[in-house]
Amino acid sequence: LDQNRIFDPKCLDEFPNLKAFMCRFEALEKIAAYLQSDQFFKMPINNKMAQWGNKPVC
Numbered sequence: 001l002d003q004n005r006i007f008d009p010k011c012l013d014e015f016p017n018l019k020a021f022m023c024r025f026e027a028l029e030k031i032a033a034y035l036q037s038d039q040f041f042k043m044p045i046n047n048k049m050a051q052w053g054n055k056p057v058c
Helices: 002-007 016-027 029-036
Strands: none
């Protein structure tokens, strides 16, 4: 779900239960600390082996 929100931030708007779940999950003490830490990376989503449209991403 997190990766889907990167591509379309409004993708959960029609699903209030999932949106609320993500809010609760991200608010958990240890998860929130991790998301704010230097260890958390939003990108890259895929590794160098990933293909997009049958073409290598990197």
